[in-house]
Amino acid sequence: MAAPVRGMIGSTSIGNTTSFQKKTRSKLVSIPGTRPSVQNGQLLVSSGVSSLDYVIGGGLAVGTLLLVEEDRYDSYSRMLLKYFLAEGVVCGHELFLASARDHPDDIMQELPSPIVDDVAGMKISEGQSQPSDPENPDTMKIAWRYQNQPKVQTALASSVRFGHYYDVSKTMEPELRQAAKCHSFYQLQETPVVTSKVRNVLRLGLHSLGSVLWGDDVCCKDNPAHCHALTTFLYILRGLLRTSLSVAMVTVPSHLTQNRAVMGRIIRLSDTAIALESFKGSEKETNPLYKDYHGLLHVRQLPRLNCLSCEVPDTKDLAFKLKRKQFTIERLHLPPDLSETVSRVSKTELAAGCGSTATGNKHLDF
Amino acid sequence: MLLDVMQAGGGFILLEDSVQCSARGLLRCFIHAALKRGEDVHVLGFESPETQVCAGLDSSSVQRLHFHKGFPDPLGWTCRSSFTVERFTSQHITQLIKDTQHAQASVLVVDSLSMVLRHHDPVVFCQTLQELRNGGVIKTIIGLLHSDLHQQGIVGIVCHLAGTVISVAPADNERLSVAKTTRRTKSGKVMQEEEYFSVSEDAALSVQAKPRQPGHVQRERDVSEADPTSNLTFNLRLSEDERKAKEKVALPFVFSQQKKSALLRPTPGSGRIVYEPDANDDFDEEDPDDDLDV
Numbered sequence: 001m002a003a004p005v006r007g008m009i010g011s012t013s014i015g016n017t018t019s020f021q022k023k024t025r026s027k028l029v030s031i032p033g034t035r036p037s038v039q040n041g042q043l044l045v046s047s048g049v050s051s052l053d054y055v056i057g058g059g060l061a062v063g064t065l066l067l068v069e070e071d072r073y074d075s076y077s078r079m080l081l082k083y084f085l086a087e088g089v090v091c092g093h094e095l096f097l098a099s100a101r102d103h104p105d106d107i108m109q110e111l112p113s114p115i116v117d118d119v120a121g122m123k124i125s126e127g128q129s130q131p132s133d134p135e136n137p138d139t140m141k142i143a144w145r146y147q148n149q150p151k152v153q154t155a156l157a158s159s160v161r162f163g164h165y166y167d168v169s170k171t172m173e174p175e176l177r178q179a180a181k182c183h184s185f186y187q188l189q190e191t192p193v194v195t196s197k198v199r200n201v202l203r204l205g206l207h208s209l210g211s212v213l214w215g216d217d218v219c220c221k222d223n224p225a226h227c228h229a230l231t232t233f234l235y236i237l238r239g240l241l242r243t244s245l246s247v248a249m250v251t252v253p254s255h256l257t258q259n260r261a262v263m264g265r266i267i268r269l270s271d272t273a274i275a276l277e278s279f280k281g282s283e284k285e286t287n288p289l290y291k292d293y294h295g296l297l298h299v300r301q302l303p304r305l306n307c308l309s310c311e312v313p314d315t316k317d318l319a320f321k322l323k324r325k326q327f328t329i330e331r332l333h334l335p336p337d338l339s340e341t342v343s344r345v346s347k348t349e350l351a352a353g354c355g356s357t358a359t360g361n362k363h364l365d366f
Numbered sequence: 367m368l369l370d371v372m373q374a375g376g377g378f379i380l381l382e383d384s385v386q387c388s389a390r391g392l393l394r395c396f397i398h399a400a401l402k403r404g405e406d407v408h409v410l411g412f413e414s415p416e417t418q419v420c421a422g423l424d425s426s427s428v429q430r431l432h433f434h435k436g437f438p439d440p441l442g443w444t445c446r447s448s449f450t451v452e453r454f455t456s457q458h459i460t461q462l463i464k465d466t467q468h469a470q471a472s473v474l475v476v477d478s479l480s481m482v483l484r485h486h487d488p489v490v491f492c493q494t495l496q497e498l499r500n501g502g503v504i505k506t507i508i509g510l511l512h513s514d515l516h517q518q519g520i521v522g523i524v525c526h527l528a529g530t531v532i533s534v535a536p537a538d539n540e541r542l543s544v545a546k547t548t549r550r551t552k553s554g555k556v557m558q559e560e561e562y563f564s565v566s567e568d569a570a571l572s573v574q575a576k577p578r579q580p581g582h583v584q585r586e587r588d589v590s591e592a593d594p595t596s597n598l599t600f601n602l603r604l605s606e607d608e609r610k611a612k613e614k615v616a617l618p619f620v621f622s623q624q625k626k627s628a629l630l631r632p633t634p635g636s637g638r639i640v641y642e643p644d645a646n647d648d649f650d651e652e653d654p655d656d657d658l659d660v
Contacts, residue, residue, distance in 0.1 A: 074526075075554030100416060101496070110553070142617060212492040212523045220488045220519040258519040280556050281548065 006298035031201055031245070033091025034062065035162060035235035040307040042223045043188060045201060045247050048083030051329035053163055055299060055318065057311035060249075062147075062201060065234070066302060069254035070208070076276050077251045078107075078321060079168070081205050084249045086111040086172060089180040090164050090201040093337030096183045097205045100213035104184030106206070112166035121221060157278050168360060187213060204241075204248040210266070211253050218258035227262050234269040247333050259298060276320070289334070295318040299327055367547045367561040368532065372399045375473065375506040376440070377529035378499055384514045387536040387543050390477070391565035394419060394508050397475055398569045402426040403530055405471045406504070408463060411480040412436035419477075422568045432466055440481055440580065446492040451485045463503050471505040474498065478510040479524065482572055488520050537562060543596050 044059030046067065053059045060066055070077040088095045097104040110362045133328050208229055210218045218224045234250075235299055241248055254263050254275065254319065268275045278295035279285045290296075297318040302310045317332040371379065371633045372395060379396070383389035397419060398538065400407050407430060409419060423431065434449035442450035454476075463472050476482065480565050481489055498504055498589075513533070526530050530549045537544045542562040549557045562574040595602040604612065 047511055073548075073550050073554070073556045075550075075556060212489050212527070213496055215489055215490050215493070218486075220517070220523050222519070253526065256519065256522050258517075281558055 003064065005099070031199065033087075033093060034201060035059070037061065039311050040305055042305050044162075045093075045203075046087050047080075047249070048085075048087035048163065048166070049080065049327045050163045050165070050318075050331075052080070052274075052328065054273070054303055055297070055313050055329055057302060059162060060247050060272065061303070061305055062245055064247065064271035064305070065238050066249045067243055067270035067273040067300075068249065068251045069263075069273070069300070070251050071276040071278035072209070072255055072281060073278065074253070075280075076278055076295060076320070076322065078207070079327065080276075081207060081249060081251060082107065082111050083327065085165060085205055086114065086166055088201075089172065089177055091113050091201075092180065093201040093203050094181045094183075095203050095205070095209070096185070098185035099207040100187035100211065101208055103186055109171065109184060110183075111172040111177065112168045113170040113172045113176075115167050117122070122263045129314040165326060167325050168322065171217075174243055187215075197283075199245065202244070202246040204246060206250040209252055210257070218259075218262055220250050220258070221251060222258050224262065225258065227259075229263075229267050230262075230310060234266060238269065238271070267300050271305075274298065275300055289332075290319065293321045293330070293332075295320055326328060367557065368545055368551065368561055369564060369571070371530050371532070371547060371549065372396055372571065373403075375400060375403070378495065378507045378509070378527065379530045380479075380525060380528035381508065382513045382525070382531060382533040384512065384535070385511065387534050388396050389510060389532070389534045390414065391509065391569075392428070392532070392534065392563070392571070393475065393477060394569045395565055395571040396508050397431070397473075398423065398427075400473045400506070401485065406430050406432070406463075406466060407473045407475060408432045408434065408466075409475045409477065410434050410436060410454070411477050412440040413478050434462065436481075441485070451482055454482045454491075454494065456494050456501065459498060460501055460503055465485070465562060472503060472506050473506045473508065476507070476509045478512060480510075480512040480515045483511075483516060483520065483524075488523065492523060495527060513606070523564055529556045544576065545573075561604070 032322070034043050034045050036042070042061040043063055046053055046059050068077050068080055077151055085095055085108070086095065093255055099107060138267060141352060152239055210216050216226045217323040218227055218230055237248065250270065252266060257263050276295055277298065284290055297320045299313065299316070302312060304310045315331050319332045320329045320330050321326065379395055382387040397407055397409065400564050401423065409431065411419065411433055416435065417438050419433060420428060420431065436447050436449050436451070439447045440451050459474065495507065498507060507583045511521065511524060530547065533546045535544045538597050544560060546560045547558065562576055564572050566572070
């Protein structure tokens, strides 16, 4: 059955997205910054990065836990956490931030400022159709029928605007930040948490859970004694999230854990799990294939919430790049191999064989 | 970058070495640089004697250097040392630093962290370092760690905690050693550099940039290909006149601009089939399956 198209911008040519919008009934909760998912009707919240929302199936479902495996120097996972919190501030959600290493106030002060005008959103629809122009050097002379076909879309974007864009070089205005209610928990000081009565989404950010500063020895020993405590905590946290209107984002320094089974358990205990691998400091930095990107993104797990299957991105090779105004996640595609030696080798081997003129070393034994 | 780190200081600097190449000379350079900046340096010496550290310092610098003797008795078995390994806790160290008068920016140097890690739980050790860093009394912590004495996990967590990690390794040239510096700024930016360095008798550090490896140069040579139109028996190049004539050739299926843009406009119904029945065609409206007796 054809899905009705309801006049949204840039309809069907980008990826597998649909511009289908479910008819909303009044009994759905209408909280600012959320929207229902088209796949399974769950209430979704943006993670702050629109390409990440696309990869994990539209956004983060309220009541779930997003696990981010940190990159080696914790630069990009920290950036993702800041995007998550900044999105909460802009949408008016309540925030809770717990951190052991840096003071939560320091992290809150570094939140990127939102871009107010629609610059980044318009670019997606602009790149689509360009009228053919004789003065335009891109006009094709012989293959002009392909003029208006879109080029390979490497950037992942959905047709519906959900979420905001942020400018990384500027920090958020203090007035905007203070407008959001934020609770924090710092390992060295404990402050009591105050509950409120207004129905709103609570965003929890836990930075570097499982690292040594939280008191866990998961990162330094092969048989950690605190593994059970960590997994119990995640289990109970997920139970608490399910019964409330909250979303949690937890970053874990997985490159430090010595026991792979521990990471496997932690991934199973969370709903959505992604891993960031940054090229800095590894030999992949000099690989010409990766020169445009800052790292690879691996999707480890996607949740199946109230449905039988989940929306999987069509490719598993995803790479990310942090630009000033956008954190983009793109499909990693190989350019065509134009070198001369590609297909020569196989032909010569096929030619030698049962020919009567074949002499020398190649004798066939029967 | 090594010289910048030495001059600037600040944060937790980790010097990582192994049995093949020792970083103690580099540690001495760091101490001397901090003293020259006018900072108070507290050295917890568990592995080297005071004379080795103080050699070559003038009297004003020696006043600002406070050496807490741990060597040769770091565990306090013969009660000859003023600071034992067990006393490595944040309260004791903060007290030690507050006891010195007119302390401005204090630098804590631990020689070495390996000795402390052998006798303390790694989790408690890291928490102690974090408390010292955030305490406000100490500006810089410089620690020496022997990476081959510990498990990889423990070395990993200490490196993760540090703001700057400098690993030394022997180089092919015997006089020089290689230092790989990784520096992490507060904003998350990471800078890395590899340099040759050597330390002289009077703790002067000389740094040389590492030359690019020959492997890199070879790869660049492969990338720039030879021009395929040269060295041929026939001519593949075009002169200017020939190029202009080539562009003037009228290609087949070249339409005028209006027809092109008309064809390029997206039509609503693509894929319509228009059929005009021929004279020989004969349309029978009956269904041929009606004859069947099934």
